[in-house]
Amino acid sequence: MKLFFKIFFLSLFFNIGYSQTNLKEQAVNYTEFKGKVINADSKEPLPFANLSLIGTNITSITNSNGEFIIKIPKTELSSKVRISFIGYKTETIELDSFEEKNKTILLDVFISPLSETIISIPKNVDDLVRKTLSNVNNNYLEDHNIMTAFYRESIKRKKRNLSLSEVVVDIYKSPYKRYQKREIIDLLKIRKDTDYSRLDTVAFKLAGGPYNTLALDLIKYHDNFIPLFFMSNYDFWIHRTSEIDGLPVYVVKFKQKDEIKDPLFYGELFIDGENKTLLSAIFSLNVSDKLKSSRLFVKKKPRNANVWPVKANFRVDYTQNNGKWYYNYSNSSIDFKVNWDKKIFNSTYSISSEMLITDWRSNSNLNYPEKNKIIKPSIILADSKTGFQDLDFWGKDNIIEPDNSIENAIRKIQRKLKRIRD
Template sequence: MLSDNGYILRRIQAILLITLLTLWNDAKGQESILDSLYTFRAGMVKTGSALNLITRQTGYNFTYDSRLIDPERRVNMTFRNTSLKSILDTILQNDSLVYNIIDKYLIISRYIPLPVVKTDSIIPFKTEYITGTIVDSETGEPLPFATVGLKNTGKGTVTNASGEFGLNILSEWLNDTLSISYLGYLAREIPVRQTPGNNFTIRMRREFISIPEIIIRTQIPQEIIFKSVSAISRNYGNTPALLTGFYREGVMKKQELQNYSEAIIRIYKSPYTGSLLGDQIKILKSRKIENIDRTDTLAVRLKAGLSTCLELDGVKNTFDFISRESMPEYKYIITDIVSFDEESAYVIDFEQREGVDQPLYRGSVYINTYDFAILHADFELHPKYISKMKSSFISSSSRGFDTWPQTVKYSVSYRKFNNRYFLNHVRGDLIFTSKQKRKLFNSQFNVFFELAITEMDTENIARFEREELAPIHSVFSRTITSYDSEFWENQDFLRPEENLLQALKNMEVRLQEFSEQQDF
């Protein structure tokens, strides 16, 4: 139930006009407080007293790990027209400390340098396909859908559900830096010169932000969401962009793959605000594999997967749970503040209120604490009411079968590049159960679709011609007529997970390209 209601969209545009100026002033204040100039004439005082003097004059309260600062150490609190950051650096005398602002709190924490992957030699290359696996440094568990990109270009990808990634590197990117980010973890940066030919494991260290409970409890989640909506124009841009992406979709019955389609696509991304134009998609190349024969009593196909990926850009199309119109039907709670790259994000959980018997979403949305950009959202249709959405997901049921959705889950993320956020990754996982009348057993189908953006461009962007447009509301697999074994060439794509890889290899099409992808 995405918020495509025209009335809701008009209300959101009105909110932008009313509150954008207020949010911009708030953000500007947070940015400038550390650069503001202050004068103190207290002389020699204890460090704890010095911080109290700063709090009284600035209105900002301090929070920090007591192991980082000795409040009894005496310091000279005499400054004239000195920036707050310089004052803190002087009285704390610790180069490893960093300062972050969250509302009226100034958080002092220890700077942790980014670890660097070491290598003994640099391998010259023109084009190289690098692969790796992103895992938790403590548990070794893979991190699905982590963002992997080149720091100074719009080139990038995401890891698959098994934490694996692959990326084509050209010689002109030799001096760039590979950046890896994942919510709740310290970011990693690796010089591109050290990556070619390395099927390496990248270990990400979880970062726990020591935030007093009072900071979380005093925040109002609805106000944070209002600020995020108001900041859309500033964060996501008001000019079009050209995105290149990899799209795939498939249907599995038990552990057998019935059909699998994939494509390299271009997306004309219309401005997030101030434009009535919609997004467009054109297919650069596509292929499919089918594993359906006459012995199958029921076949399932996915319809409108491409258009659903565009619709799930909830910043542009307004997620139902951030719509001011729908918010009274939800309850919200801030459950955590987690790190992301060098910043942090509010974690806001949401669920429909008791007494609301229409199927709504439940899940979590992650909002940057500094610029209020929506970074990520994981959500699902409430299982208690999902049966009411049967007609929304099943366009035509086979005669003699009753089919209904069991779970419908979505994941959407955004990536920041050149101070602008772009759609980064969309994933949908749906489970359906089908039962033939007068039969005892059910059949379960797992349907998935996924879009990973691999390149972004904002220069000289033009809309596509009508004849170039993909039929995004159709059954995508039916628009593809063949399977091309030389499909990928130098294109970026999501590496198949082990279960999908095995399913592909179990089919009649056994291709060398899939065998090679097992060797990491």
């Protein structure tokens, strides 16, 4: 368990100064498409639906409001986009069908006949999970790859944004079938804004940046999630069945046994029952023991403050290309309480982070960046010296469409910068 969280370091430091600079990028040849993915019947948005440009490795994902943005090279405008969501029928649409580059996409719910559902449920669920977590050789990418990713993290005190960081990185990812050292991350672009004036005397910071979300690749690092020798500490059962692309999906719920008191995980695993492949996982950490769970997260804090997590939620999604699956998206959302000695009221802080693989290419020649370009697992993005002035900062790079709260935060940051310049 300590291995999984060793890069989820949370630090409390005394207030530091504010600085930022501007980065610009020349115009490039791409077309931007925006839209929304919703349930065809209820018209409710579908968050975390996957979008992929057929014939390429370009992908995107919907935000918590079901909204997406995907940037397509002009050489690929005759291609099609594939939209998938577990439990729904996959749709393929022509890029030409985007009216004014903004489209609402309807997905129909997949309905499995009751008789098929009953017959298909496996008897030994523990064995299903064990085979899924260890079934690496046949189902996942076998080569070294360079994955371009977009990463965003935000820190809030109650509902007020204190820090917002966004980066584009190249991840030098090693094959799934051979466990190697932690992947290398090369920082390509970064922008951030911090405002610690609302924090009185302390600044709440997250160390690790994109390494944190990358550690949620449960297939690559399943020993840090539920080691196979540790499975006896958990109960597993089939909660329901679903479908994606004609394949049966088992939704497996799990939680620690009642007699186990250590902080362990609970949640749902979405498993392709035919190929024993993990498609997605949504899980949380049991934080009922304040002291033990605090030790998993907090690296440094003032002596007169007690800090503990009150919520720790995680998600990881995988996607398929040419018959092989790979890590595509992950997020985390962690809430903390800070209780000061001799103070009646405590404070609540929230840290959210997410990362999406937007493109990837082979690294068969094992080319790696220079050491001075590699970011360290101890990086604190909030301390970087870049800002939000450039409205076209991302250029051709695909990003996760900001949800309402993030979009509002960006607007406030840009208004503040305008006042500074004026």
